[in-house]
Amino acid sequence: MQEVAGAGGGQYATHYTAVAARFAQGDRVRVRDSAPLGHIRTPFYIRGHVGVIERYCGAFPNPEELAQMRDGLPAQPLYRVRFLETEVWPDYAGRAHDTIDIEIFQHWLERAK
């Protein structure tokens, strides 16, 4: 894990010591299908699904660590990931071009083929 001083860009650059951003706009990513205990900001309904990075928001203290009264550093890159509703819900009744965007921290993402 490479740590860099300053989050280096993103829409809202922060000044925390941060993990380097691994993904860029347009990258296809899969949300980890995992169920750890604790305060998790990755909704269950999106775990295991594949989306596309809409933007890199900047790096922010890890909320899972903050919830344990730690400093959440190094900060984790945060992305907005766009998913097709039809991919998330197999029985989706809307239109094929409907989407859902969710903020997801980098440690919850892996590169999708």
Place this chain on the structure above:
Amino acid sequence: MTDRGDIGNYQPLTYFQLMEVSLRELLVEKGVVSEQAVSDAVEDMRRRGPDTGAGVVARAWADAEFKRLLLENGARACEAMGVDVPATRLVVVENTARAHNVIVCTLCSCYPRMLLGMPPDWYKSRNYRSRVVREPRAVLAEFGLRVADDVAIHVHDSTADMRYMVLPMRPAGTEGWDEAQLASIVSRDCMIGVAVPKL
């Protein structure tokens, strides 16, 4: 003791109400905060309403350069306008003839309070939070908003550090209006994305 909406409520305190009162009294007793500071903070939250957000939308409708900045960096645009958006990373999403945006926080009740004030109760309800991500068109129809099939719906789930506001489309018939007139047709629900401005 300040009024926190408990007038006429003779029910016993809930667990969290009791926790809030106990913690606050301890903090005051230990001199960490004053009752006045708590009261001022509550008043500051209550004072904020959707007028601020409506002013931002009206400015964006009237000023193309401001709109460009608002979509690029919502917080910086608000600061440039003199709107105080403390510690907020604001993402403004634009409705167009091809796209309609709607905002939710499925995990709790994240909401752009500095622009819209306190969220309405339905925004915090399990019904809205669980359904708008799964069947947005049906939920919007229940608000009286039918989105045409050729318009894409973009739902935004604010799960982390960003806050969202919808920039609605400026309706026809508002040509030549000043910003105050424009702001008057921008409701809270338009900026959440469950309504559109009407004349």
